Amino acid sequence: MVFTTAVNFVRSRGPDEFWRKRRIFRLAAAFYGRKRNCYSIAVRYVHRALVYATKGRKLRKMDITSLRQTRVQAACEQHNINYETFREGLTRSDIMLNRKTLADLACWEPYTFKALTDIALRRGVDDGLINITKTESLDRIITRGSLQSNK
Amino acid sequence: MSNKHLFLIPGFIRTPLQNGVGRYVGQLQRVVLKFCKNNGSSRGMREFIESGLVNFANENPGVVVYLKPRRHRTAVIKAEYLNGDSQWINCRNFTQEEVLKWLILLKSQSKNATGTRIKKLWHTDHPSIQGPWTPYTFRDPELNLVEFPNDILSKPAIMERSSQDELIELFNNKKIEELESKRAE
Numbered sequence: 001m002v003f004t005t006a007v008n009f010v011r012s013r014g015p016d017e018f019w020r021k022r023r024i025f026r027l028a029a030a031f032y033g034r035k036r037n038c039y040s041i042a043v044r045y046v047h048r049a050l051v052y053a054t055k056g057r058k059l060r061k062m063d064i065t066s067l068r069q070t071r072v073q074a075a076c077e078q079h080n081i082n083y084e085t086f087r088e089g090l091t092r093s094d095i096m097l098n099r100k101t102l103a104d105l106a107c108w109e110p111y112t113f114k115a116l117t118d119i120a121l122r123r124g125v126d127d128g129l130i131n132i133t134k135t136e137s138l139d140r141i142i143t144r145g146s147l148q149s150n151k
Numbered sequence: 152m153s154n155k156h157l158f159l160i161p162g163f164i165r166t167p168l169q170n171g172v173g174r175y176v177g178q179l180q181r182v183v184l185k186f187c188k189n190n191g192s193s194r195g196m197r198e199f200i201e202s203g204l205v206n207f208a209n210e211n212p213g214v215v216v217y218l219k220p221r222r223h224r225t226a227v228i229k230a231e232y233l234n235g236d237s238q239w240i241n242c243r244n245f246t247q248e249e250v251l252k253w254l255i256l257l258k259s260q261s262k263n264a265t266g267t268r269i270k271k272l273w274h275t276d277h278p279s280i281q282g283p284w285t286p287y288t289f290r291d292p293e294l295n296l297v298e299f300p301n302d303i304l305s306k307p308a309i310m311e312r313s314s315q316d317e318l319i320e321l322f323n324n325k326k327i328e329e330l331e332s333k334r335a336e
Contacts, residue, residue, distance in 0.1 A: 005223045080309050108279040110288050
């Protein structure tokens with residue numbers, strides 16, 4: 001007779017100690033000194049490293065977002081418009097581009113980015129977000145409602 | 152971004168032997184459904200076996216389905232693929248719809264992809280078409296020959312409309328309105 005359920009009631013610790021500790025030592029391979037070689041010390045530092053890795057995933061996203069925003073801000077300040085007005089002008093013109101795409105365009109396709117700042121500028125002047133004297137150079141930029149407002 | 156973590160193994164998305172280009176061969180070889188005959192956590196699994204299992208087996212003639220009733224053990228799906236690797240899904244307290252969904256997922260996979268970090272295939276040698284931004288991209292070359300102090304360049308680049316300008320414009324508009332109303336009379 002084979003009693004398969006009886007195995008569930010056994011409470012031995014089992015021969016896993018080597019493998020259990022190996023899981024920690026593999027993660028501590030690049031640490032310094034006893035943190036790398038001694039289990040009870042390594043465990044503490046491995047747990048801290050894992051906590052830092054968990055927290056860092058959120059921080060990485062925040063860092064990259066702020067980097068992209070800085071780049072877009074620098075690029076649109078060069079074209080005499082500020083970041084908030086730029087984003088507002090684009091969304092009002094139904095151009096839904098995120099920070100990532102805008103930053104990539106600003107770095108790699110500068111003339112496309114200038115065209116986007118022109119659209120945002122025109123929209124801003126039409127809607128009253130930007131308060132500058134209207135020049136002829138502004139009239140050459142045509143957005144959706146600008147022809148009606150000219151009349 | 153970093154490859155130093157040891158949990159995930161990086162790899163591209165691949166199919167074995169261009170599967171699907173010509174003929175598609177389902178990569179799931181066999182599926183073992185283990186369940187307990189009377190514990191409540193296996194209820195969904197038992198219900199699936201009673202109702203939906205035969206349909207699943209008939210629709211997938213290439214997959215061998217085994218049933219293993221194991222008392223006092225939790226319900227489990229074990230899947231084995233044609234390339235030899237196996238996958239183990241704990242079905243404790245699943246509903247029968249959930250069991251079916253997992254089986255359909257396993258059927259569509261070609262290997263056990265848990266623990267794989269998918270690498271992206273895109274690469275370009277020419278990231279820029281217009282030319283990348285340089286500090287000289289939007290600088291007028293005439294600035295090379297300018298002598299400072301310069302009257303035009305010393306003024307601000309953009310002049311915001313002052314309230315004085317707006318008042319003047321309002322006054323002029325009012326004047327024009329009065330003139331036109333007089334002409335109408």
